[in-house]
Amino acid sequence: MNDELLQVLRRAPQERADAARNRSRVLEAADRLFAEGGVAALTVDAVAQEAGVGKGTVFRRFGDKSGLVSALLDQRERELQEAVVFGAPPLGPGAPARERARAFFDAYLTYLADHLDLVGLSETASPGARFRVGAYVFWHRHLALLCADRPDPDHLAHVLLGMAAADLNTELLAQGVGWDRIRAGVASAVDALVDPSCSP
Amino acid sequence: MNDELLQVLRRAPQERADAARNRSRVLEAADRLFAEGGVAALTVDAVAQEAGVGKGTVFRRFGDKSGLVSALLDQRERELQEAVVFGAPPLGPGAPARERARAFFDAYLTYLADHLDLVGLSETASPGARFRVGAYVFWHRHLALLCADRPDPDHLAHVLLGMAAADLNTELLAQGVGWDRIRAGVASAVDALVDPSCSP
């Protein structure tokens, strides 16, 4: 009876044991390949072979390459997500919107600097992938809430997140713009775009 | 003698007659294919075949698919570029920075609305292609000049151009956000980010 209720509550009703085993096998294989050969070694065929599964299995589990890479990043990103929802201010709730936004971008840029190539892969793998990744939707909601008193928080949140796009920052780095300068520019734009008063 | 001087002045010293002929053949073929079958019909193989040249020739002339599509867009974009440099204010020189920036985005969004899929293709075809297209560099310079009194005009110009990214606006349209709302959001962000006083 209880089990029944629990099962109804879950979105994905169940995942077969072999499916779950393969999921983690694939993720571990991808991690290993990336650790050894960087982003260039992360071809779907190679991951499938290293995991000892068929290529179709990888696509079945993760949808596309972007999904696979996103899953790889998921764990680290989740840490930041929790800090935003449950953590102490200014990252977590309690501080004024502008400060929270600044703290978010500060933390996110640190995360991005550490995983730039993987994030780039996950955002670039297929056109528009960026916006479909779960994390993007999450950050977007977060920022839109912080801008709730603006005329179009939804659009503004997209604009703000544009500053964190991997391809932009990859390009900036390639042009010799360092992370410190990027941070300063982002902070300045956040100040101009996010109202300091609102504090949800 | 004069010819010699002229030849020194050109960047690309010369283009062989057959090369030039093939360039226009390829562009015409691409135009035709796009007119008939939209963006889906624009594969490099198809373009090469339609133009009656080898695939290698297409890549030799245009570098990659992104370059080919950019060349297709070049003509229409050039119109806007000239209006920005030589045209009447507020798009052309003479108006205050903020108004020029607003006028630019207004004009660019019109252009984008008309060619969204082609622009999307040119920006997406290869990762980072967006920033390498000649037009991007041009717009970037333009906006950076308009923000010359800001702490980091270069970075700010990139942020501003992020609002015009094809993939973002494609996503917004897919989410049901119309062009009018996009325009309003962009205008509002421009107002917040571009200093009204500066007028180069």
Place this chain on the structure above:
DNA sequence: TAGACAAGCGGACTTTGGTCCGCTTATGCT
């Protein structure tokens, strides 16, 4: 006009993401 040489050409080949479909197997029910 002839000859040298760089620029150009073409299409077979490689790489890689993604699809498809017939076979296998875990799971839940009786």
Place this chain on the structure above:
DNA sequence: AGCATAAGCGGACCAAAGTCCGCTTGTCTA
């Protein structure tokens, strides 16, 4: 335990971008 069934599996197959290299051809000079 045995069965029905849907989920899962694998790898052959496809599409499309981009590379390579031996052959061709325009162009410049003598």
